[in-house]
Amino acid sequence: MAELIGKTISKYRIIERLGRGGMADVYKAYQPGLDRYVAIKVLHSFLAEEEDFVGRFEREATAVAKLRHPNIVQVIDFDHEGDLYYMVMEFIDGPTLKAELRERSRMGQPFAPKEAARILTAVGNAVDYAHRRGMVHRDLKPANIMFTGEGQPVLTDFGIAKIVGAKRYTVTGAVSGTPAYMSPEQGKGERGDERSDIYSLGVILYEMVTGRVPFDADTPYAIIMKHINDPLPLPRQVYPQLPESVERVILKALSKDPNDRYQTAGEMARALQQALVAPAVPIVTAEAPARPVVRPREAEAVVPTATVPVAEKRRLPLVPLLAGGGLLLLALVIVGGFFAIRSSRRATPTPPAQVLATSAPTATSTPTAIPTTAIPTTPPDTDATVQAALEATQAAQPTDTPTPIPPTDTPTPAPTPTPIVIVVQPTTPPATPTPPVPEETPTPTTPPQAGLRGKILFTIFNDYSGKYDLYIANIDGSDQRLLYEQTRQPEFRGDGLIVANGDGLGWDSLVVMNIDGSNRHNITNHPEDKQPSWSPDGVKVVHSSSQSGRRNKEGNPIWNIYIQDDASRQSEARALQIANYQVIGRYPTWLPDGRIAFNGCKYWTGEGGNCGLWAIWEDGTGVSQLTNASNDLAVDGYGNEIVFMCDQRDGNWEIYKANNVGGGITRLTNDPGIDGLPTWSPDGKYIAFLSTRDGQWALWVMNADGSNQRKLFNLPGPMGPDWPEERISWWAP
Structure with a gap:
């Protein structure tokens, strides 16, 4: 089909042939209306004479056009001129x-x-x-x-x-x-x-x-x-x-x-x-x-x-x-x-x-x-x-x-x-060879922690993808494994079900999955949805999103709080509102008493200012300010107390505790390294957090009053520049 080069098929001008397959030739073409190059797959003329092959080609185009995945070529168009059948796809300018x-x-x-x-x-x-x-x-x-x-x-x-x-x-x-x-x-x-x-x-x-x-x-x-x-x-x-x-x-x-x-x-x-x-x-x-x-x-x-x-x-x-x-x-x-x-x-x-x-x-x-x-x-x-x-x-x-x-x-x-x-060593092997542990084998420096049990979810920044990957481990660092790539901001439900932010690989919205990563499915529809948190009854999920597309005067996205009322299925979430005002805020967490805590400012009165952590019932009533620093983030609640992190109060990222009605703020950490992303243990006796105080990212734990701070294990990789948006979560059956 070399004669097609230089000709125009419909609105596509054929530039060159890229390859030849068993049922079609593939050409590079130019689409003037959209000023872009496309790839056109043209059915071999001798096949077009056979009805079954033509039908097969049409079914292929229709089926592939329905696929929407970042790692599958996108089909743009399908048509025919006389006995010339063709399919138009996005042009990938790279090697095979x-x-x-x-x-x-x-x-x-x-x-x-x-x-x-x-x-x-x-x-x-x-x-x-x-x-x-x-x-x-x-x-x-x-x-x-x-x-x-x-x-x-x-x-x-x-x-x-x-x-x-x-x-x-x-x-x-x-x-x-x-x-x-x-x-x-x-x-x-x-x-x-x-x-x-x-x-x-x-x-x-x-x-x-x-x-x-x-x-x-x-x-x-x-x-x-x-x-x-x-x-x-x-x-x-x-x-x-x-x-x-x-x-x-x-x-x-x-x-x-x-x-x-x-x-x-x-x-x-x-x-x-x-x-x-x-x-x-x-x-x-x-x-x-x-x-x-x-x-x-x-x-x-x-x-x-x-x-x-x-x-x-x-x-x-x-x-x-x-x-x-x-x-x-x-x-x-x-x-x-x-x-x-x-x-x-x-x-x-x-x-x-x-x-x-x-x-x-x-x-x-x-x-x-x-x-x-x-x-x-x-x-x-x-x-x-x-x-x-x-x-x-x-x-x-x-x-x-x-x-x-x-x-x-x-x-x-x-x-x-x-x-x-x-x-080769001249020894007799056992029936089932088992790797022996040499004397010089390194062992974990941190022994199992008495009184600590359960699983911890955390994320690691992947240099190859430029995104976060989700890991799970026992709280002492054992049984550590990658749970899912390009998944971030996880939180356990009371029964171990996980909600997280799917951030690629075709999962670009909030997802729910079992503790082993199985039965993964989306529950929201927008890639802008982030930072999900379970309701105390495990039925709903609150999250932030910039899906509205609105921006502030600096050109930055405006983030609102949304509630997904049924986390068992994928559907549109409703906006959290105070009267007719859509709440602007980020980093939401559902507290044990049923209120939603989030980071925001008092915009619903038209005043702005008064930034910090706020709490509100899901129907928009009972709004109250818990803290007063604009960078009070990553809140987690247990009983009538909350923990959070901030880099403004003492000039460094530290962890603080307060009561859940405002006031009683106590600093729990004090180290030149980063201390952040706190989470309560399931029994409320301990607080786990991430820290760089030893020169690399690691999981640490302390008693609920801030005493006995000790490292549990080093993370298997770094955190990214946007690490404050992440979350760790601790669960025990």
């Missing part, structure tokens, strides 16, 4: 993941696991979003993942996606998909379902972190047969630096039987996030008194064996190679191997944050803080372990067991020489 993989292969540098997780988590959440709306892609591959100018992945070309409904549509006599990324059931000619997409995501992840696809051959048919019949080459045999926790995600995603895979793309994305929070087994290094067994010499330039991998790496055009990522990953993986991974209902927990502090950005920006000498390995390196590591591959039908049991007679797949470094 295929191009990035090709460049990294040339450089001998696969994706760092954290960067691969960032990309695959975004794509996985996009796929999960489409699946929940009845659409299956069936041709996921690196060529269908593009990057925006900001490096964000966008899933393109739902070229063979269809609505999964009562009537099943198939391509007569054809196998849909690309052989290298095709699931076994698709290779057998079966239609496949959402789990076929999960298999394809697993192949993409495998290629990103190892630098090669799991199955390759001279012909497409031979590749398909390998997917169906051959055991999976273990990723860590291809790339030994890969954390075992990431390998387990790949193994499960690439199970031959769809029932053994993750059942949703969202589940896989969450598992991948957790794998990077706490890798289960450290990198095997060459430091030990035993004799190392090393694979071919030509691999030595790729993987150093006795020192930390070099931090300086060449950056690719749009998807950075994470300078220092090798150092950070090594430290994180080794520390993760020191602790057994506790089980949870949906994700692998993290080790105590006191140890995870090595993964904070400060450690990344200071590589010299990480020792360059080899670090002792944690797992037992016995003869049997070495033999299994060299010869094991995945069984044809793996089970749900986290560590796959490999067949003993499977040859080691090694189409190209790859580095493997294994330490």
Whole structure:
């Protein structure tokens, strides 16, 4: 269709051809009316003659146009001129993941696991979003993942996606998909379902972190047969630096039987996030008194064996190679191997944050803080372990067991020489090897706190996304794990249900979820909705929002208080009003007595001024001023008392306590570091808060009167510049 270049289709002038697919050509075009470039997908003319293909194309356009997700290309228009059928999409001016993989292969540098997780988590959440709306892609591959100018992945070309409904549509006599990324059931000619997409995501992840696809051959048919019949080459045999926790995600995603895979793309994305929070087994290094067994010499330039991998790496055009990522990953993986991974209902927990502090950005920006000498390995390196590591591959039908049991007679797949470094010790392994704890293993510096129990929610600023991620841990820092990315300002309900601010990944409004992150759903409609808080009966949620679009004379958004009367479903919230005046305020919290506390000024009288914390009943009556400093923030209540933070009263962020009717203000902390975001313990005996008084962000606790202030654990990362908008929450069953 080269003759289309320079011509105009409807209101789009064709500029150049971008690519050619099995059912359409894709062109770059210019839309003069909106002064923008678009991508136009034009159906091949020979297909337009067949009624079933035309109908298929129309269904695709209609279905994809309904998708609204930041990581899915947006369909703008669909039409035809004569027998020329086309679909218009937003134009993504960036490379494909295929191009990035090709460049990294040339450089001998696969994706760092954290960067691969960032990309695959975004794509996985996009796929999960489409699946929940009845659409299956069936041709996921690196060529269908593009990057925006900001490096964000966008899933393109739902070229063979269809609505999964009562009537099943198939391509007569054809196998849909690309052989290298095709699931076994698709290779057998079966239609496949959402789990076929999960298999394809697993192949993409495998290629990103190892630098090669799991199955390759001279012909497409031979590749398909390998997917169906051959055991999976273990990723860590291809790339030994890969954390075992990431390998387990790949193994499960690439199970031959769809029932053994993750059942949703969202589940896989969450598992991948957790794998990077706490890798289960450290990198095997060459430091030990035993004799190392090393694979071919030509691999030595790729993987150093006795020192930390070099931090300086060449950056690719749009998807950075994470300078220092090798150092950070090594430290994180080794520390993760020191602790057994506790089980949870949906994700692998993290080790105590006191140890995870090595993964904070400060450690990344200071590589010299990480020792360059080899670090002792944690797992037992016995003869049997070495033999299994060299010869094991995945069984044809793996089970749900986290560590796959490999067949003993499977040859080691090694189409190209790859580095493997294994330490051998002549000892007899137990039946089920368990990593022993070396004498020099660091232990948490803070012992369990007597009298403290329950769970704590907190957030960490993610340098990659520029947003906050939600974490959960036991109050002593144990069983710490990432609960959900791009989620902030959480609060527990009395039964453990969580309300929070969804801040990306298709969740751009307030969300409610179970304590394990499951059954997540939106309850409001506006991305401007923030800082939710449960009513005492757990039925309603109060929050602030700038959804009105109004601005003050300085041009800043005006924030109002809203009440969502039924937090079990998504609906419009009502504005909190005093008579006919819509209350202006932020940081609302529902107090135990049923009133709503918030930070604001006395605007409803037309006077302004008198700024501080106020309390009001939800019907707009009984308004009263509790405190009188404009930066009194982050209020939390227990009984007839409140705690809050302020940086104006004493020139530094400190924590204060007052009674809930105004007055009786007492300063509880006094330290040059930041003390903020206080929350009561469920029994009212303690107050937890965040502090930098030891030089990094950590969770601290004190008695309700401010005495016995002590650190519980370091946070696994930093807070952002807008940390005062965050919230921590403490709950116990």
